[in-house]
Amino acid sequence: MRRLLLVFVAACGGSYSSSSTGGSPQALVVQAVGTQSSAIAAPGGTLQLAAYESVAGQYGGSTLLQVMASWSSSDTAVATVDANGVVTAVANGTAVIMATTGSATGQATVTVGATPAAVTIEWNLGAQTSPVSTTVAAGTPVRWHASDTDHTVVADNTPPPATVAVNQGTTTPTQTITTKGTYHYHCSIHPAMMGTLVVE
Numbered sequence: 001m002r003r004l005l006l007v008f009v010a011a012c013g014g015s016y017s018s019s020s021t022g023g024s025p026q027a028l029v030v031q032a033v034g035t036q037s038s039a040i041a042a043p044g045g046t047l048q049l050a051a052y053e054s055v056a057g058q059y060g061g062s063t064l065l066q067v068m069a070s071w072s073s074s075d076t077a078v079a080t081v082d083a084n085g086v087v088t089a090v091a092n093g094t095a096v097i098m099a100t101t102g103s104a105t106g107q108a109t110v111t112v113g114a115t116p117a118a119v120t121i122e123w124n125l126g127a128q129t130s131p132v133s134t135t136v137a138a139g140t141p142v143r144w145h146a147s148d149t150d151h152t153v154v155a156d157n158t159p160p161p162a163t164v165a166v167n168q169g170t171t172t173p174t175q176t177i178t179t180k181g182t183y184h185y186h187c188s189i190h191p192a193m194m195g196t197l198v199v200e
């Protein structure tokens with residue numbers, strides 16, 4: 001009976017603790033909360049990170065279970081991290097943020113002052129019946145791509161976006177809008193095409 005109980009406790013501990021004996025240390029998954037990006041636009045900005053353990057599911061597969069971790073930064077001149085995983089940008093550059101719990105560690109690379117990747121907006125005749133709406137963070141380069149025929153992008157009111165031709169099979173140069181707002185635009189060739197760009 002005692003032996004059975006010990007086995008049960010060990011198995012239970014193995015499910016929830018990364019410091020179980022035997023095997024290699026489990027890796028933590030470190031991810032930003034609420035965003036896919038681990039970039040901070042400028043010094044002073046913050047990013048919430050969280051650490052997760054991959055736990056075998058009861059019915060197979062695995063799920064990510066958020067765990068308490070201690071946090072550290074490889075370069076506190078670029079970014080600091082507090083006890084709750086909140087990263088604060090100090091200067092432009094790159095820092096590796098480490099999370100540790102028991103013998104498990106994980107890390108995420110945080111970039112400060114990086115130009116976000118360009119967002120490509122598909123701009124086709126379908127926008128006549130299904131308006132195109134795109135939301136980007138301020139400072140994100142955007143560009144338009146047409147696949148079906150030639151179009152244009154023209155602001156409904158005053159730019160942005162700047163007027164640009166979107167020829168079939170091509171992608172426009174990028175436009176970077178830094179002023180937050182909701183910008184409506186259309187195609188001058190097919191005026192029923194409607195687009196909205198939300199910069200937040």
Ligand SMILES: [Cu+2]
Pocket residue numbers: 150151152187188189190193
């Ligand atoms: Cu058009």
